[in-house]
Amino acid sequence: MYKLRATILKDIQILLRDRVGLIFMFAMPILLVLVITAIQSSTFELVNKNKLSLLVCNKDTGSLGGELVKAIDKIGMFRLMAVQKDQSDKMITDRMHAKDAMLAIIIPESFSSKTTARAKNTADKALHSFGLEGDSLQASPGSVDPLTLYYHPILQEPYRLSVKGALSSALQLVESKQVLRILYFSINEKEMPDSTEKEMLNNQVTITEIPLSMDGLKRMPNASQHNVPAWTIFAMFFIVISLSGSIVREKLSGSFIRLKTLPTRYGLVIASKQITYLCVTLIQAAIIFGIGVWVFPFIGLPALDLPADISGLIIISLLCGCCAVSYAICIGVFARTQEQANGFGAASIVILAAIGGLMVPAFAMPGSFSTIIKLSPLHWCLEAYYGLFLEGGKLKDILMNIIPLLAITVLLQLIIIWGLKRKRLI
Amino acid sequence: MAFMNPLAVDIEDLGYSHPGQHDLFFSHLNLKIAEGESFGLFGPNGAGKTTLMNLMTGLFPIREGSIQILGSEISQHHKSVSRFFGFIPQDLSFYEELSPVQNLEFFGAWSGMRQPAIRKRTAELLELLDLTAVRNKQVRKFSGGMKRRLNLAIGMIHEPKLLFLDEPTVGVDVQTRYTIINYLKELNKNGTTLIYTSHQLNEAEELCDKIALINEGKIIVHDHLANLLSSYREGGLESLFLNLTGKDYKH
Structure with a gap:
């Protein structure tokens, strides 16, 4: 346990020294959420107010x-x-x-x-x-x-x-x-x-608009409800730049050689990174949701309404974080250079976000995408969040989204173990 | 060759080929190093010094034969044996983002030490290697000599009985080399076995009791330095080295 604590401490210390990495993980997603929500909010208002x-x-x-x-x-x-x-x-x-x-x-x-x-x-x-x-x-x-x-x-x-x-x-x-x-x-x-x-x-027949809801309450969706969860997921998965890069850097550095000669298993390095970066994803989610709730109204954007099922929100955020961390580690284990990890990591997240419905709604995609959409872990994260944020669902209502998300996470973990064994790292 | 002390390293019939290569780089290689020795392994570039060091520390898997470190087979008991040896790789092996204290605390924990022991040992090593003043500074900003001293300190954090040193003084100034060599001599005097590779042959003359010359994966000679110089009628290690390995570039 002491070794794990020391390794986590080391990862946190390195993370805090990596200012560019911190900008990628925190400042960039916050900016992204602000900009996209502002743009989409003005589109919503184009129809209603503007x-x-x-x-x-x-x-x-x-x-x-x-x-x-x-x-x-x-x-x-x-x-x-x-x-x-x-x-x-x-x-x-x-x-x-x-x-x-x-x-x-x-x-x-x-x-x-x-x-x-x-x-x-x-x-x-x-x-x-x-x-x-x-x-x-x-x-x-x-x-x-x-x-x-x-x-x-x-x-x-x-x-x-x-x-x-x-x-x-x-x-x-x-x-x-x-x-x-x-x-x-x-x-x-x-x-x-x-x-x-x-x-x-x-004397025309009027139209009553009722947004679909699982809890029977009528809540009108706004740009914040749509964008904040979506771009929080994007931010969580974008840790791939920092995390996979850190694994590759460690593999290529001399410290890795020394670690292999010490009486501790390399799996501990991976376990430490999983825990450290899972905390990072949860902090990202907390910050972005917090900005949505408390900062958005001050800058003229609609406030984010948190779901009634807060424990469900925490569990889904935890699962999304686990999946994002698993994906990033998977890339870090297989990439041979930092350029490979960063390039593939960033491009793949943008593609998975696009096919997962973060950029264009899944319903607006061509029929041929119906299978591909399901392969994106970001899609299942988004569906789970939307179930809570937009439909007022509880954890049990979004089980069908949680199961594929868990399955993808487990699969990624198995690939990580296989990759580490293949490279004789564990 | 008879040994008074138990063996620190016992290599028998070692066979090893580089990944992707069929031919054996080491074939039937034998080497014995007694505990308490200060042993130097020398040879031209590409002779196999670092590869042999990596095999002894369990970094590379052996294909044939056996390597026993402090009486245990390294390939089978790496975790238990590695508690007792330290390794100073040729490349700087620490986290440049961290400070010396943070590095020593982390590698101390990975070497199986507890926090109070790590703190005590960290203070000792930083003092010995003249790094106390920069103990909390980021290593990235250190000079080459300071980094080399830290590299040595990390390998020493758990007070190993056996220390593998792969060119520990490469690229450092005279003062740093002096500090490191003196420290190693002191360690050896206190019973630590040293296994050392370097291109600095004058260091070997100063530090090593026994040496082995290795060339193209084969140990050419292995004896006390004085015996070798007298039997080959050479005045110094450098001329002996050139005599046995040739004057042509190897790699």
Whole structure:
């Protein structure tokens, strides 16, 4: 026991002298969590609070263009910036290049007249099918000139699609309103009252959003709940740089030769590193979670809500730490140079994080990735954390994530033992 | 050759080949070193001095024959035998990130010592090797001589009966060499067996009772230094060395 204590003490002393290693293990993940959460939080708020700036050039000579602008404004997703009718497309795109706005919409001159003509045609067809006489059917009302939507290329596909969806729904509203007005007029030979119009068009079925939860409580997910656990796992596994490097350094140094001549088994070196770095991963988790809970609100980010099952959180953090340490030691045992350990270690963690769903959600990955995802220990760590943080689960609820995580850890430990025996180190 | 004292090292019919090589580098090699001796192993670069040292300390596995250290087979009883010997490798063998005290405490624990004994011995060794003033400084910043002295101190922490020294004075200044050689002479006088390799033949003349010359994996001669010089009619170890191993570069 005294030998183990002395070895742990030695590892801690070396670790404390390794400032670059400490930066990699603590400062870098903290920065990463702050930056990614801030970015994702602003994306969350893009939909809820922050609005996408939209230049609107209404060239329509009628009233429907104005109604469309009001409908777009009502969606609440855009900050509208009106542009003079006489401004050319080039002037609008120049403003976009200057990042005045990410989007611009141009409503054509004939928007009202052609939309009305189409609406009238639709209404007449409807009246005709009801057996009522409408105005004589036009052969073809002609197509409405398209609205032009300019978008900045930095706007990613999902945002662009949601913008297009929002604009289509506004357009649909204006068109439906016009059809309704014409139908009303044809039947009642008077204008439709505003109250009726509002009643008919605005009385939509509302949508109640309920996030999936294991404990029955409704907690709205935010960027912190998503990012803090994910990047904590990344930080834990990123100790590979320091830990595997330390094992290789020790193997290559003269001290290793002396250790082999002493009456103590080399396995003790590995056991000491497991314990020391497991503590490091737990400290990392505690610091990052602590920042999420106490520091985030001070810098305008949503606070991290810790799960109700704190003991479950500790156990999962311990298991994630064990797996991360096992992975790093495995690389350290097999790498022949520090460059191999650092290069392979860092690259493999980024890849495992990517396929494990830390960077892109697992559900958004192609179907062919369904098996590969399961090979990443980071995936099982993330699923276990999400079970606690997002779904309000308890330890028993996430057993199915713990079992594969344990299996991967045991496998890594067996590979370590095999590698040490093969290299005659134990 | 008859020995008055029990044997510290008894090598019989040793066979060893380097990893990945089929041919034996050592074949039927025999060597006996008595307890209390100060024994020097010399030879040109690549002659097999360090390899033999690594075999004696159990770092390399033997292929044929046996090596007994202090009466026990090293390949079978490494853990129990290694308590009684110390090894000063040619490469500096400690943690440069740590201080001398931290290094000595760690290697003391690994040598099977308890904390009070380690503390006492650490203070003694640092004083003897003139490292007390820098006891808590990071070793990385030390001069080559200070590092060599620390390298020696770590191998001595558990007061071994037998000390293997692989070029302990390589790359040090005259003062450090003087300190180290004097310390080793003192140790030997107090009963510690020394097995020593070096390219510094004048050190050997000063330190060693017996020497062996090794070349291309074979022990060419093994005797008291005085006997060798008289039987080969050489004035010094250097001329004897050149006479027996040739003047051409070996490696």
